[in-house]
Amino acid sequence: MALDKNGIAKRIAQELQDGYYVNLGIGIPTLVANYIPEGIEVILQSENGLLGIGPFPAKGKAQADLINAGKQTITAMKGAAFFDSATSFAMIRGGHIDLTVLGAFEVSDQGDISSWKIPGKMVKGMGGAMDLVASAKNIIVATTHTDRAGNSKLLKSCTLPLTGVKCVKKIVTDLAFIEVTDNGFKLLERAPGVSVEEIVEKTDGKLIVEGDIPEMNV
Amino acid sequence: MNKIVKNAKEAIKGIQDNMTLMLGGFGLCGIPENSITELVNNNVTGLTCISNNAGVDDFGLGLLLHKHQIKKMISSYVGENKEFERQLLSGELEVELNPQGTLAERIRAGGAGIPAFFVPAGVGTEVAEGKEVRKFDGKEYLMETCLTADFAIVKAWKADAYGNLVYRDTANNFNNMMASAGKITIAEVEEIVPVGELAPNEIHTPGIFVQRVFKAENLEKRIEFVTEQE
Numbered sequence: 375m376a377l378d379k380n381g382i383a384k385r386i387a388q389e390l391q392d393g394y395y396v397n398l399g400i401g402i403p404t405l406v407a408n409y410i411p412e413g414i415e416v417i418l419q420s421e422n423g424l425l426g427i428g429p430f431p432a433k434g435k436a437q438a439d440l441i442n443a444g445k446q447t448i449t450a451m452k453g454a455a456f457f458d459s460a461t462s463f464a465m466i467r468g469g470h471i472d473l474t475v476l477g478a479f480e481v482s483d484q485g486d487i488s489s490w491k492i493p494g495k496m497v498k499g500m501g502g503a504m505d506l507v508a509s510a511k512n513i514i515v516a517t518t519h520t521d522r523a524g525n526s527k528l529l530k531s532c533t534l535p536l537t538g539v540k541c542v543k544k545i546v547t548d549l550a551f552i553e554v555t556d557n558g559f560k561l562l563e564r565a566p567g568v569s570v571e572e573i574v575e576k577t578d579g580k581l582i583v584e585g586d587i588p589e590m591n592v
Numbered sequence: 593m594n595k596i597v598k599n600a601k602e603a604i605k606g607i608q609d610n611m612t613l614m615l616g617g618f619g620l621c622g623i624p625e626n627s628i629t630e631l632v633n634n635n636v637t638g639l640t641c642i643s644n645n646a647g648v649d650d651f652g653l654g655l656l657l658h659k660h661q662i663k664k665m666i667s668s669y670v671g672e673n674k675e676f677e678r679q680l681l682s683g684e685l686e687v688e689l690n691p692q693g694t695l696a697e698r699i700r701a702g703g704a705g706i707p708a709f710f711v712p713a714g715v716g717t718e719v720a721e722g723k724e725v726r727k728f729d730g731k732e733y734l735m736e737t738c739l740t741a742d743f744a745i746v747k748a749w750k751a752d753a754y755g756n757l758v759y760r761d762t763a764n765n766f767n768n769m770m771a772s773a774g775k776i777t778i779a780e781v782e783e784i785v786p787v788g789e790l791a792p793n794e795i796h797t798p799g800i801f802v803q804r805v806f807k808a809e810n811l812e813k814r815i816e817f818v819t820e821q822e
Contacts, residue, residue, distance in 0.1 A: 420762070421692065431820050431821070438620075450761070459618070459764075459765050459769065463693030497681065499671060501691075
């Protein structure tokens with residue numbers, strides 16, 4: 375059975391390590407914060423100027439001056455720090471963030487990513503995405519394997535305007551956990567109950583399948 | 593030394609048609625509300641506005657967009673404003689989209705006297721069009737130029753008569769850098785305190801960068817997405 379968005383978030387959360395500084399993009403990536411494994415400490419960075427995002431505020435306690443990159447009200451954890459946007463992007467551009475998780479429209483088998491523009495239809499702007507993918511040590515894309523029309527989002531080449539080139543390291547979709555290698559996509563795990571055949575069929579880019587592919591443990 | 597002026601109307605004196613303005617804020621957080629209202633009332637047009645976002649349709653910069661007072665926007669994300677997206681797609685509004693970190697650094701550099709610098713964001717994308725690419729240590733970078741403005745309008749929590757500013761939580765965002773990059777910087781603040789009350793260790797923007805300070809009235813401080821525990 376294909377994973378739902380929480381399942382994707384749960385699998386990505388398994389990649390977190392103790393002491394990691396992490397930036398989570400809007401959409402499915404934000405859900406990763408709900409599945410941080412027991413016993414490890416992860417500090418979430420918000421590009422608009424907070425290191426140490428806490429849980430959403432209690433009912434009635436939302437503060438206009440305390441929001442995340444998606445403009446939602448949040449709290450700050452104990453030990454948090456506030457700073458300006460130039461400092462925030464020094465953290466990002468200077469390679470201080472251990473893991474970046476973001477969504478995508480398309481990913482190519484060389485690790486290119488398109489996530490910010492559909493020409494003539496959707497031009498919301500790139501926000502911090504280009505900075506994140508250009509400088510992150512470790513990038514995981516969270517996405518559905520195909521779009522609503524059933525077309526693969528894992529391609530030989532991106533067709534939409536690029537956010538970054540040769541930068542994606544891992545992809546978690548509703549069907550699979552895939553690594554981007556020098557030779558293309560490599561299938562590492564399948565979603566519980568999902569067949570290798572289905573994943574191969576729904577992947578347009580070059581997909582390496584070697585040996586038995588285990589199921590994700592989610 | 594006393595940089596305090598009476599209100600937004602006094603503060604924006606000198607802002608004219610076709611000027612370049614910087615406006616602080618991230619989404620609706622930390623935006624100079626009174627100043628924007630005053631710009632709308634004043635009917636200044638042909639503005640080039642440098643701001644990370646474009647507000648929402650009926651608040652923040654969205655108000656200036658509705659009255660077609662803005663000729664060009666330099667921003668990183670305009671998703672929450674349908675009118676902006678419409679004006680962009682139709683060609684009515686000239687838009688330059690910058691990666692957010694690049695925008696932040698262009699403004700910081702402008703205030704810091706650095707005319708150009710190299711960053712990796714946008715290499716290999718349409719952001720790189722027309723820009724010099726240079727390799728450092730085997731990695732490619734784009735040359736980006738600095739940004740300055742005729743007026744920078746920032747929003748702060750506290751100020752004193754010397755123009756020292758303190759921000760609250762995530763309402764700093766672009767305000768600190770913009771304060772340094774305006775020929776004239778206007779600070780719209782929630783509280784004006786006596787000189788000496790702001791501890792030197794806690795000041796975010798030293799007063800040297802700020803020319804005018806005024807106390808805001810009737811701030812709405814709208815929240816875009818109130819998100820709370822059930």
